[in-house]
Amino acid sequence: MPTRDESRERMHRQQRGRSEGVELPMTTTNTHPKTEVMISWMVRSNMPEVLEIELASFHSAWTEDEFIEALKQRNCIGMVAKRADRVVGFMIYELLKSRLHVLNFAVHPEFRRQQVGTQMVDKLLSKLSQQRRTEIILEVRERNLAAQKFFSAQGFWAERVLREHYDETGEDAYQFVRKHDE
Numbered sequence: 001m002p003t004r005d006e007s008r009e010r011m012h013r014q015q016r017g018r019s020e021g022v023e024l025p026m027t028t029t030n031t032h033p034k035t036e037v038m039i040s041w042m043v044r045s046n047m048p049e050v051l052e053i054e055l056a057s058f059h060s061a062w063t064e065d066e067f068i069e070a071l072k073q074r075n076c077i078g079m080v081a082k083r084a085d086r087v088v089g090f091m092i093y094e095l096l097k098s099r100l101h102v103l104n105f106a107v108h109p110e111f112r113r114q115q116v117g118t119q120m121v122d123k124l125l126s127k128l129s130q131q132r133r134t135e136i137i138l139e140v141r142e143r144n145l146a147a148q149k150f151f152s153a154q155g156f157w158a159e160r161v162l163r164e165h166y167d168e169t170g171e172d173a174y175q176f177v178r179k180h181d182e
Helices: 004-016 046-056 064-072 116-126 145-153
Strands: 036-039 076-083 088-093 097-107 135-141 157-162 173-179
Touching: 036 088, 036 116, 046 064, 046 076, 046 088, 046 097, 064 076, 064 088, 076 116, 088 116, 135 145, 135 157, 145 157, 145 173
Parallel strands: 097 135
Antiparallel strands: 036 076, 076 088, 088 097, 135 173, 157 173
């Protein structure tokens, strides 16, 4: 039985091969109305729609087994954004001692630029406090300019470059950070 640290390290190795962030159009003008969503816990029955969004969003998509493995970790949370009964976005994040670490975050292509991602970030921000978890961190591929722009618009900033962060391509990543009340 692997230790919690070994399981966490394995999950981070798996996560390093992923393409975090939201793939958005390169324009900055919001031409669509806001789509109100309900954000709730991810459950097993959400998995087909989550996988559909994952495959539509990322070249190095997580498999169903990788989602399940991540969500088995005691400190990992999965949430979905739903419009009516349809999953239109999801996020997986890790609860660390003083921060939240976003491992995966995506919005269905049909619902991008409708503030679904913004509502998901707002949900993450509501989990922060001065007393406990004070910041959110996430990694974005160097070539994923749309995700960089999205998270920058949400008040995140690129704190550092993670050289050769993605194993399959050797691509660098930017580590983005957003602190409580910024």
